[in-house]
Amino acid sequence: MRTEVITDAIGLRGSGGNGANALPPGDGPNGDGSLRSGAVPQRAYVTGMLIALGGILMFFAALVSALVVRKGLSAVPWKATDVPRILWLNTSILVASSITLARSRRDFLTRDEAGFRHWWGVTTILGVFFVAGQVLAWRQLVAAGVYLATNASSSFFYIFTAAHAAHLLGGIVAMLAIAFHRGRRLDHSTATQVVSIYWHFLDALWLCLFVLLLLQDRL
Amino acid sequence: MNAPANTHPEFGRAAAHAEKAFVRRYIFSTDHKIIGLQYFFLALTAVTVGIVLSLLMRFHLVWPAAHLPFVSGGIMTPEQYLALVTMHGTLMVFFVLTTAPQGAFGNFFLPIQIGAPDMAFPRLNMLSFWLTFSAFLCMMAAFLVRGGAPISGWTAYPPLSALGDVTGPGEGTGQTLWLVSILIFCLASLLGSINFISTTIDMRAPGMTLMRMPLTVWAWFVTAILSLLAFSVLLAGGILLFLDRSAGTSFFLPAGLVVNSELQMRNGGSPLLWQHLFWFFGHPEVYIAILPGMGVTSQIIANFSRKPVFGYRVMAIAICAIGFLGFLIWGHHMFVSGMNPYSGLAFSMLTLAIAVPSAVKTFNWLGTLWGGKIQFHVPMLFALGFVSFFITGGLSGIFLAQPALDTMLHATYYVVAHFHLVMGVAAIFGIFGATYYWFPKMFGRMMNETLGKIHFWLTFGAVYCIFMPMHFIGIAGGIRRYADATGPAYLAGLQPLHLFITIAAFIAATAQLVFFYNFFRSLRAGARASNNPWNATTLEWTTSSPPLHDNFDGRYPNVYRGPYDYSVPGASQDFLMQNMPDEQYPAPKGPSDAH
Numbered sequence: 146m147r148t149e150v151i152t153d154a155i156g157l158r159g160s161g162g163n164g165a166n167a168l169p170p171g172d173g174p175n176g177d178g179s180l181r182s183g184a185v186p187q188r189a190y191v192t193g194m195l196i197a198l199g200g201i202l203m204f205f206a207a208l209v210s211a212l213v214v215r216k217g218l219s220a221v222p223w224k225a226t227d228v229p230r231i232l233w234l235n236t237s238i239l240v241a242s243s244i245t246l247a248r249s250r251r252d253f254l255t256r257d258e259a260g261f262r263h264w265w266g267v268t269t270i271l272g273v274f275f276v277a278g279q280v281l282a283w284r285q286l287v288a289a290g291v292y293l294a295t296n297a298s299s300s301f302f303y304i305f306t307a308a309h310a311a312h313l314l315g316g317i318v319a320m321l322a323i324a325f326h327r328g329r330r331l332d333h334s335t336a337t338q339v340v341s342i343y344w345h346f347l348d349a350l351w352l353c354l355f356v357l358l359l360l361q362d363r364l
Numbered sequence: 365m366n367a368p369a370n371t372h373p374e375f376g377r378a379a380a381h382a383e384k385a386f387v388r389r390y391i392f393s394t395d396h397k398i399i400g401l402q403y404f405f406l407a408l409t410a411v412t413v414g415i416v417l418s419l420l421m422r423f424h425l426v427w428p429a430a431h432l433p434f435v436s437g438g439i440m441t442p443e444q445y446l447a448l449v450t451m452h453g454t455l456m457v458f459f460v461l462t463t464a465p466q467g468a469f470g471n472f473f474l475p476i477q478i479g480a481p482d483m484a485f486p487r488l489n490m491l492s493f494w495l496t497f498s499a500f501l502c503m504m505a506a507f508l509v510r511g512g513a514p515i516s517g518w519t520a521y522p523p524l525s526a527l528g529d530v531t532g533p534g535e536g537t538g539q540t541l542w543l544v545s546i547l548i549f550c551l552a553s554l555l556g557s558i559n560f561i562s563t564t565i566d567m568r569a570p571g572m573t574l575m576r577m578p579l580t581v582w583a584w585f586v587t588a589i590l591s592l593l594a595f596s597v598l599l600a601g602g603i604l605l606f607l608d609r610s611a612g613t614s615f616f617l618p619a620g621l622v623v624n625s626e627l628q629m630r631n632g633g634s635p636l637l638w639q640h641l642f643w644f645f646g647h648p649e650v651y652i653a654i655l656p657g658m659g660v661t662s663q664i665i666a667n668f669s670r671k672p673v674f675g676y677r678v679m680a681i682a683i684c685a686i687g688f689l690g691f692l693i694w695g696h697h698m699f700v701s702g703m704n705p706y707s708g709l710a711f712s713m714l715t716l717a718i719a720v721p722s723a724v725k726t727f728n729w730l731g732t733l734w735g736g737k738i739q740f741h742v743p744m745l746f747a748l749g750f751v752s753f754f755i756t757g758g759l760s761g762i763f764l765a766q767p768a769l770d771t772m773l774h775a776t777y778y779v780v781a782h783f784h785l786v787m788g789v790a791a792i793f794g795i796f797g798a799t800y801y802w803f804p805k806m807f808g809r810m811m812n813e814t815l816g817k818i819h820f821w822l823t824f825g826a827v828y829c830i831f832m833p834m835h836f837i838g839i840a841g842g843i844r845r846y847a848d849a850t851g852p853a854y855l856a857g858l859q860p861l862h863l864f865i866t867i868a869a870f871i872a873a874t875a876q877l878v879f880f881y882n883f884f885r886s887l888r889a890g891a892r893a894s895n896n897p898w899n900a901t902t903l904e905w906t907t908s909s910p911p912l913h914d915n916f917d918g919r920y921p922n923v924y925r926g927p928y929d930y931s932v933p934g935a936s937q938d939f940l941m942q943n944m945p946d947e948q949y950p951a952p953k954g955p956s957d958a959h
Contacts, residue, residue, distance in 0.1 A: 189484040189566035196561045200554050200596040207600035207641060214637050221619055221632030294612035296631060
């Protein structure tokens with residue numbers, strides 16, 4: 146039983162028409178002529194998410210390269226924004242959320258529904274805490290008189306954090322959608338997988354952005 | 365044709381769902397074919413507006429003092445002329461050259477050509493279209509606001525584009541609408557590209573290996589990858605520009621900038637940064653416009669030469685190579701920006717390297733034609749026109765790729781001639797070829813062949829009359845973007861050529877009326893099309909015309925051979941469709957996959 150769930154979760158079942166592994170003529174796209182959830186193979190959702198991450202990566206790469214160029218071309222000395230301390234706390238919350246999410250996925254794959262729901266909920270709440278923490282960081286900066294247009298460094302600080310938070314909010318919405326989508330029970334293996342990939346990616350992305358914000362003077 | 369196929373239960377469900385009320389069926393449809401048609405008609409609308417704008421520009425260049433009834437004040441101002449330049453370029457590049465080849469034909473035919481019932485994410489597909497449509501409305505609204513449309517060109521260079529009203533009419537609300545429209549368009553294109561890539565990777569029918577995909581599918585696939593990587597960068601750059609305009613940041617605005625005697629309080633940004641971000645998108649965008657045309661040209665030339673595409677595998681590789689190199693050469697748009705000459709040299713060499721895969725494609729098209737039983741149907745004429753424009757437009761690119769020459773030619777009509785021929789007209793001929801070729805499949809009727817030939821020859825001749833003389837104007841120093849060149853003596857001497865071009869432009873535009881007449885008349889009164897009127901080989905011709913809601917009537921086609929099995933020795937007919945097994949039409953083993 147477990148094997149079945151895992152193969153399902155990693156998208157081996159329902160993989161339609163990959164020509165490279167084309168099935169012999171006469172067989173359906175699954176080998177048995179059937180698909181459990183629509184004509185779209187489950188693997189396509191994973192593929193779609195990975196491709197979307199490529200686009201998101203390019204988006205942030207463009208912003209990072211803009212920072213590097215903006216810093217290099219500026220006639221005005223670069224004044225790095227002091228990163229609010231709460232960002233360290235936020236970062237550890239986000240890292241923790243990835244760990245709880247991994248735990249949740251493991252429970253999911255072992256068909257421990259209660260464990261899955263518990264850790265899935267914890268992850269969602271940690272995500273909300275992270276975004277709230279980012280808002281607190283902005284409020285601290287505003288209180289210190291550092292605004293979006295104060296200087297180039299502050300502009301990039303707000304853009305990086307806001308763009309990342311916007312993506313994470315999307316992740317939170319997806320998590321809530323799965324959490325409250327009752328009735329199909331453990332039947333959204335692909336959905337949890339896709340959301341997990343997205344969440345871990347945003348975690349790793351934030352670590353990169355955080356390091357960049359900390360070390361921007363040394364670039 | 366009656367190859368064993370697979371029924372599967374979900375298709376029955378999909379077919380049952382096909383009968384929907386008008387709104388769900390034709391407006392908010394998730395059927396990739398309807399969405400393709402929506403993109404098509406959107407592009408048709410945009411191209412009509414774009415042509416009208418270009419005629420106004422051509423008219424103004426020759427008769428700058430003429431009184432125009434619809435212009436406030438009677439005589440067009442230079443700013444109004446620049447608004448025409450901006451909107452013509454924007455509409456054509458985004459809403460025609462990006463929308464038609466990929467959004468329209470890619471949507472309609474990619475799933476069918478790979479044997480899929482639909483795109484991987486139909487609702488996302490619908491969202492892409494409606495975002496694109498919203499972007500179009502937002503763009504057109506720029507004509508209606510105070511100050512009118514923006515004047516900063518389709519490239520929207522700051523500081524002109526970043527400071528608002530102070531830099532000129534149209535730079536206030538008009539430019540804001542332009543920017544919002546482009547941001548929405550970016551989002552739509554990104555969602556669309558995710559769909560295209562996932563569909564190509566995961567939705568292929570059994571037997572449809574990568575090396576059995578039609579070259580059109582290869583082109584749409586690589587184009588989608590370019591869209592994904594390019595539009596995300598434009599989205600980032602656009603957001604920064606938006607903040608510069610509305611939030612007082614200084615990404616692109618230098619310190620100490622004085623505009624109209626007003627000191628702008630900004631701190632140390634760089635207009636060059638925008639140019640880098642923009643052209644990192646802008647150059648791949650050229651290939652987003654042209655690659656689908658290349659795919660269509662390969663498909664049509666093979667079909668009407670009754671021969672396999674010469675060097676299929678190399679053709680597929682060449683598409684990938686062009687896509688890859690396309691990301692490394694954005695700097696050739698910036699040779700006059702004062703960049704480091706060594707950077708210029710690198711960009712120059714990489715740009716020239718594009719000539720290699722381009723030449724591979726051109727020679728392989730000629731190789732496909734060589735010794736073929738050529739049928740000069742209308743789609744074939746447009747495909748050959750594509751090759752012609754691609755060569756003439758591409759050759760001037762070799763000159764412009766060299767910084768020393770580009771420095772002289774950059775601001776002149778030479779560049780206008782170059783990019784119109786290679787990315788504008790060539791891509792448009794690809795679109796026309798695709799329209800004439802697939803019209804029977806899209807609408808179930810044939811277009812009129814005679815009218816199509818008249819349309820082709822008039823357009824082909826007139827377009828060359830427009831753009832070839834522009835090279836001379838450019839070499840003679842004719843500056844582009846000038847609203848009125850009748851003043852300086854050295855420019856005034858070029859006016860007769862401008863008059864010639866304007867007359868040719870009006871002829872070319874008139875020729876399009878033939879197309880529109882043919883198109884809309886054939887929709888209602890064209891001869892009924894059979895399933896496979898061109899005796900073609902790819903999977904879309906195995907379906908009914910037009911195809912059913914789920915394309916293959918509840919079955920997955922099985923694919924047994926490559927996409928261009930024409931004139932296979934020993935076969936009983938001169939084309940073997942991709943779903944024909946060997947035993948049905950005996951053919952020697954081997955050549956079907958790798959030509």
